[in-house]
Amino acid sequence: xxxxxxxxxxxxxxxxxxxxxxxxxxxxxxxxxxxxxxxxxxxxxxxxxxxxxxxxxxxxxxxxxxxxxxxxxxxxxxxxxxxxxxxxxxxxxxxxxxxxxxxxxxxxxxxxxxxxxxxxxxxxxxxxxxxxxxxxxxxxxxxxxxxxxxxxxxxxxxxxxxxxxxxxxxxxxxxxxxxxxxxxxxxxxxxxxxxxxxxxxxxxxxxxxxxxxxxxxxxxxxxxxxxxxxxxxxxxxxxxxxxxxxxxxxxxxxxxxxxxxxxxxxxxxxxxxxxxxxxxxxxxxxxxxxxxxxxxxxxxxxxxxxxxxxxxxxxxxxxxxxxxxxxxxxxxxxxxxxxxxxxxxxxxxxxxxxxxxxxxxxxxxxxxxxxxxxxxxxxxxxxxxxxxxxxxxxxxxxxxxxxxxxxxxxxxx
Amino acid sequence: xxxxxxxxxxxxxxxxxxxxxxxxxxxxxxxxxxxxxxxxxxxxxxxxxxxxxx
Numbered sequence: 001x002x003x004x005x006x007x008x009x010x011x012x013x014x015x016x017x018x019x020x021x022x023x024x025x026x027x028x029x030x031x032x033x034x035x036x037x038x039x040x041x042x043x044x045x046x047x048x049x050x051x052x053x054x055x056x057x058x059x060x061x062x063x064x065x066x067x068x069x070x071x072x073x074x075x076x077x078x079x080x081x082x083x084x085x086x087x088x089x090x091x092x093x094x095x096x097x098x099x100x101x102x103x104x105x106x107x108x109x110x111x112x113x114x115x116x117x118x119x120x121x122x123x124x125x126x127x128x129x130x131x132x133x134x135x136x137x138x139x140x141x142x143x144x145x146x147x148x149x150x151x152x153x154x155x156x157x158x159x160x161x162x163x164x165x166x167x168x169x170x171x172x173x174x175x176x177x178x179x180x181x182x183x184x185x186x187x188x189x190x191x192x193x194x195x196x197x198x199x200x201x202x203x204x205x206x207x208x209x210x211x212x213x214x215x216x217x218x219x220x221x222x223x224x225x226x227x228x229x230x231x232x233x234x235x236x237x238x239x240x241x242x243x244x245x246x247x248x249x250x251x252x253x254x255x256x257x258x259x260x261x262x263x264x265x266x267x268x269x270x271x272x273x274x275x276x277x278x279x280x281x282x283x284x285x286x287x288x289x290x291x292x293x294x295x296x297x298x299x300x301x302x303x304x305x306x307x308x309x310x311x312x313x314x315x316x317x318x319x320x321x322x323x324x325x326x327x328x329x330x331x332x333x334x335x336x337x338x339x340x341x342x343x344x345x346x347x348x349x350x351x352x353x354x355x356x357x358x359x360x361x362x363x364x365x366x367x368x369x370x371x372x373x374x375x376x377x378x379x380x381x382x383x384x385x386x387x388x389x390x391x392x393x394x395x396x397x398x399x400x401x402x403x404x405x406x407x408x409x410x411x412x413x
Numbered sequence: 414x415x416x417x418x419x420x421x422x423x424x425x426x427x428x429x430x431x432x433x434x435x436x437x438x439x440x441x442x443x444x445x446x447x448x449x450x451x452x453x454x455x456x457x458x459x460x461x462x463x464x465x466x467x
Binding site: 125128134144164165168169173176182183187 | 420426456463
C-alpha cells in the first residue's frame with residue numbers, strides 16, 4: 001500500500017505489521033499525553049517534585065537523553081570537519097537519534113516548567129550569568145541545527161525527491177552541512193558543559209560542588225567528555241537494534257568499529273579524569289565541608305554502590321572492552337559494553353540530579369527520597385515512545401542507511 | 414536595551430554571551446539564506462544544477 005513511499009531497492013515489512021509495531025509506542029505516547037494534560041491543567045502537584053527535588057525524573061531523562069544524543073554532534077564533527085568518510089554510512093542515523101533526543105527533551109521541559117506559556121521568559125529575561133540560561137539558548141539553537149541536518153534526509157524520500165525544487169534544497173543544504181556541523185559542535189560543547197557546570201557550582205551542596213578552571217567547574221569538562229564518550233555507543237546500540245529487528249546488516253563494520261574505538265578511548269580518558277575528580281573531591285571539598293565521603297551514604301536509599309557501579313561496571317569495564325580489538329569486534333561484547341557505557345551516563349546524571357538534593361546540608365535536615373508519580377513516568381515514557389516512532393518512520397520511509405542496498409542486494413526476480 | 418535582549422547592559426559579559434549567540438544564529442541564518450538564494454537561482458535557470466554524489 002505504501003510501497004511508492006519506500007526507498008528504492010530495500011525491503012520493508014507489510015504496512016499491517018508496521019502498524020502493529022507502532023501500537024506500543026502510540027500507547028506510550030497516549031499515556032504521556034494524558035499525563036501532560038493533567039500536569040498542564042491541574043499543575044505540577046501531579047508530580048512528586050518539591051522544593052527539595054525541584055529537578056526530578058524529567059531532568060534525569062533530559063540530561064540522560066541529551067548526553068546519549070551527543071552522538072549526533074560528535075559524529076557530525078568527525079564526518080564533516082575531520083573528514084572521516086566511513087562515518088557517512090551512519091551519520092544519518094546519528095542525526096535522527098540526536099533530533100529525537102533533543103526534541104523529546106525540549107518537549108519534556110515544556111511540561112517541566114509548569115507554565116509553558118511563559119517559556120519564552122528565559123530568552124527575553126536572560127540572566128547571562130546562569131548556566132541554565134546558556135543551556136536553554138544552546139539546546140534551542142542546536143535543535144534548529146539538528147532540524148536543518150534532518151531536512152535533507154526527509155527530502156531524500158522517494159516521492160519528495162520528484163519535486164525538483166525540494167530536491168535542490170536538500171542537495172544545497174547537504175553541500176554546506178560542514179557549516180551546520182561546526183555550529184552544532186560549538187553549541188553542543190557549551191550546553192553539554194553547562195549542564196555539568198550547573199551542578200559543580202552548587203557550593204552549598206558539597207556532594208555536587210567541584211573546583212575548576214576560571215568560571216568552569218571540572219564537571220563542565222567531564223560532562224562534555226562523558227557525552228562524547230557515550231553518544232557514539234548509543235548510536236551503535238540503535239543501529240544494532242535496527243539490524244537485529246530487520247535481520248539485515250545496515251552499516252559496514254569499519255564505521256561501527258571506528259565509533260567503538262573512539263568511544264573506548266574517550267571513555268578511558270573520561271574515567272581517568274573522573275577518578276582524579278573523585279579523589280580531589282573526597283580529599284578536598286568534602287573534608288573542607290566538615291564531612292567524610294561515607295557521611296553522604298549513612299542513611300537514605302542511595303548507597304555508595306551507585307558510585308561503584310558508575311565507575312567500575314559502567315566505566316572502566318566498558319572502556320576496557322571497547323579498547324580491546326577482540327572485544328569490540330565481537331558483536332555480543334560490543335553491545336554489552338555499549339549498554340554499560342550508556343547506563344553509566346544515566347547513573348552519573350542520576351547522582352547529580354537526585355542524590356545531590358537528597359543529602360542533607362544542615363544539621364536539622366534529614367535524608368530525603370523521591371519516587372516519581374505515574375504522571376512523571378508517563379511523560380518520560382512518552383519520549384521513549386516518540387523516539388521509537390520517529391526512528392521507525394525514518395527507517396521505513398527514508399534512506400537512513402545509505403549502504404543498505406549495497407549490503408543487502410534484493411534477489412533478481 | 415536592544416530589540417533582542419530586554420535586559421541588555423553595555424558590559425563585556427553581555428557582549429560575550431550575546432556575541433557568541435548571534436554568531437551561532439548568524440551562521441544558521443546565513444546558511445539557510447545561502448541555500449534559499451542558490452536554490453532560487455538554480456530553479457530559475459541562473460545557476461547550473463550539479464549532480465550530487467556522496
